[in-house]
Structure formats: structure tokens, C-alpha cells
Amino acid sequence: MSMVSHAGAAVTRRRSRVGASQIARPVVAGLISIVVVSPLIIMVLQSLQTDSGEWTFENLRFALTDSQVFRWLLNSVIVSVSSTALVLVIHSLAGYALARLRFRGREMVFLGVAATMFVSLPVVLVPLFVIVREMGLLDTYVGIVVPTLFGGFATILMRQFFLTVPRELEEAARIDGCGHFQTFLRVFLPIAKPAFVSVAVINFLASWNLFMWPLTITSDSRLWVVQVGITSFQTQYQGSWGYMMAVTFLSALPTLVVFFILQRYIVASLKTSGIK
């Protein structure tokens, strides 16, 4: 806003064009956004219709009372919540060490952490499956959760945040006789809430949405997360789009709620991590 009006003041003869663009921008942006989000609206509308086109809540009610769907949703909650809790612990500890401790090889460790972001799951899927199988973790929650916890992004985000904490706070804690862990716990954790929420939101969405890994290591349908479960419905409910969209909507609802309430933390994380 300020920029546009500034331009109008600077170049008076363009005022009329600036005025037009002030109206055009919101209109164009609004139209495009609605087109982009329309598939999600279609999903919700279709879940509220019978296959002959009448409005109904039956699809959603049927999906919610299906004990299988409930089990898969519960599995997804167990997996994403425990994953997020563990990620917060592991990556805040690592990020603190890389930001605040001085030790030999720190640069190397940091590069190693950054390099993990180039190793995407598909390229290590086969050996990772073999390792997890040898550990006896096929068809277990531990097997679904633990191998996915160590991507370096969260550590880097935590490190960038901890780097911004003024040294005086740390020194005050040291003078009070706190060791490294006490300093971390009493000084750094309480002020790191924004970084924690950012990491938690991003990790919750990523782990709720993960498909390839849980698909690979679970064959027992009682351990399927919702992403794996609903794909098995494709053949079972072929053509029954109202019900399929109801189940899909339920599977996406937790992420949509978290996203719309906490999306500003996603934006903040881009800034903190230095990506932008």
C-alpha cells in the first residue's frame, strides 16, 4: 500500500494508472486464489452429496463411524504427535550445540547436517527398508516414526534461532553456576517458543502427510496411517465419489486446521532459517 501511494505521489501523471492497479491487484489476486483453492472446495462440496447429487451428511457420518477410518486417523495422530515431540527434543539439542557450544569439528558437523537435506527418502528407501527390517521394526510405530526424524532442516532452523540470543543472557546463567544443560533448559528453551512452534507446525504437517515410508514398512492394516489406509479405499469404493471425498476431507482436515491457524509460523520459519 505505502509503496503504491508513494509512486503516485512521485509521478503525478501516472496517478490514474496507479489507481486502476490498486483495484486490479486485489481482484486479480482474489480470482486466482479462488481458482487455485477450488479443488479443495470441490472436495468438501462433493463429500456433502450423494452419488445422485442430493445434499447429505451421510458420507461424513459413515466415514466417521467406520472403525477402520477411525483407527487410521488415530494412528496418524499417534505418529505425528510423537514424531513432532521427538523432533523438538532432538533438533533443539543439536541446534543449540551448533549455535552456542565451541568444539572441534563444528563446521564439519554443520555441513553434515545441511547435506542431509539433499538425501531424499526415495533414493535411500530400499537400504533403509532393509535396515529397519533387520532391526525387527516392520509393522511397528517405532519403525514408522524413528527413521523419519533426522532431516537437517529443523536443526538448522533451531541453530539460526539460537544464534540470535544475546550472549549476556547466557553469561548471566553461567555466573549463576549453570552448566551447559541448565543454561539450555532455563535460558534458551523459554525464549525459543516461536522456533519451537515453527518446527512443530512444519513437522506435524510433513509427518501427517507422509505416505511412501509408512506404505513401505507396514503391511498390517491395523497399523496403517490414514494416508496409506485411504488409498486402499480407491478400489473398494470405486466410483462412489461422495464417500471417497468425505474420507479424503477427513484425512486432510487436521492439516487444514493446523495450517490456517498457524500458517504465520511457516512464514516465520522461512525467515528464521535464512531461506527467506
Added chain:
Amino acid sequence: MTITTDSTVTLTVPPESRRRNPVPLRGDGAAAVGFLSPMAIGVLLFIALPAGLSIVMSLCEVTFGGVTFVGLANYQRMLGDPLFWRSLGVTAVYALAFVPGLTILSLSLALLVHTEYLGVGLWRALLLAPNAISLVATALVWRFILADGNGTIATVANALGVPAPSWLGDPGWALFTVIAISLWSFMGFYMLVMVGGRQDIPIELYEAARIDGAGAWAQFWRITLPMMRPTVFFVVLMGTVIGLTGLQSFDLVFVMTKGGPANATSLTIYYIYQQAFQYGQFGYAAAMSTVLTVIMFTTAAVFFRVTNSGRFDVDG
């Protein structure tokens, strides 16, 4: 790296060793081991070990029965496997359309929503929303929209009397459809990245340009694009990693097309999965993963080289 002097540490380090090693990097070594070990153990066990094991496995015949060393046989097999080459071709087309598509779409959207105006926060959120839902949900929703006969588009086209193609059933359309859906899913996130890059450009540059009489088009080519080079580089790089080895192509293909029709959407990622988990060809799958990883890193290295690590100052 700057090392700020810390009174406690300075006092505990004997003057003798301080002289020999003026930067007491050993200071927090013991604590660092404690803080880093959960992460380090996990990375070694679940990222580094599989990455190394991938190469070892690619030299072996790995079945549920046991492991036999076969040398380069798996790599030889790849040379004569038309489906592998086909999958590389599909992956190349996918990446060649996805990377420029992602860059242009995310930049265009960013230029549309980088300033403050009525509803801009909501528009940004709506544009980002497809990124929040899973690729499985994305694939299912789009399967409905694109379904032959009773899908949303088919219904609309029918009412208008226009023929709609079989988006996922026609080998000529299927890959294009998967690419378009990938872009729909990812463009909002990279738009946010681009918005950040755009907002970092000092406003004075545009004021000066306007005084010099530069129009919107000239401002874009002379200021916006040159100043956003590092951001664009980042998006191109990430797009390439995602395009060649990302999870999204697997998820979408698994749910929507299973590699078909007529292998038109059989991306290498998907073909590797099939070989491993449908045919039990673990060694062969590992060999193909290794080749794909080499291709990905080579492409990334070329980007770094050509653009001088994203600074683009090769000619300057």
C-alpha cells in the same frame, strides 16, 4: 567464525595451553557430544548408513533368501532395460517441465501478492493451502475432478458440449496432468520464498528507476529479476532436487496412475519402488537409486558451476 571470549572458559584454560592453541575450540567438547548424540546417531543409522549401503547393495543380488556379490551386473542390466531408459526419459520430461513451471508460477504469484492490499493475507494463505494437504489427498481430489464420465471437468465439458480428454487414461495427457498437479501442490510454498526475496529489494531502486522513466516491464527486467537471482537460484535448485528425486512424484503416480497408461508416467522413482517391492529386486533397485542420485548431484553441481554458486557474476 568469531569466538567471543567467555570469562569462565578463559579462567579454566591454563595459560600454557592458551598460548599454543589461542582458539579454545575444545572448550565445550564433552557437552557437545551430549547435545549432538541423538541427532548424530540417527543421521548415521538412518541416513548415512542407507546411503552407503545403497552402493554396496547395488553390487549384490539381494533377495529375501540372502545376499550374493554380483559385481556390476545390476548396472549392466540397467543398460539393457528399456523400461529403465523409458523411466529416465519420463523423469527428464517431468523435471524439464516442473522446474521452469515452478519458477515462473511462484515468481508470478509472488509479484502479485508481495505488497499489502485488501485481503492479501487471505489470498496468500489460499494460494499456499494446496501445500498443506497430503499428496495422497491431492491425488484423490484430482482423480475425482479429472475422472472420465462423472468427474467435475467432464461434467462441465459435457454440459458445454465440448469433448474432454481422458486426462489420466490417455498416454499423451497423463504425464502432463501429473506435472500440472505437482505444480499446483508446490507453487504456493515457493511463492512464499519468492515473496521474501522480492521484499528484500530496497524500494529506493524502484523510485530511482521511475524518476528515470522506466516502465513496469523495464523495472522487472532491470531491477526485480537481477536482484532476485539468489532466490530464483534457490527455487531452481530445490525444484531440481524435488523434480528428480522428490517424494511427490511417487505419491501422485502411486495413487493416480500406477505408472500407466503404457508406462507414460513411470518415473524412475516409481520404477525403482516397483522393482524393489513388487519384484523383490533389491540389488537392482539400489543400483538404479545410485544412478539417479548421481544424476541429481551432477545436475545440482552444474547449476552451482554455471551460476557461480548462485551469484550469477560469471561475466562480471
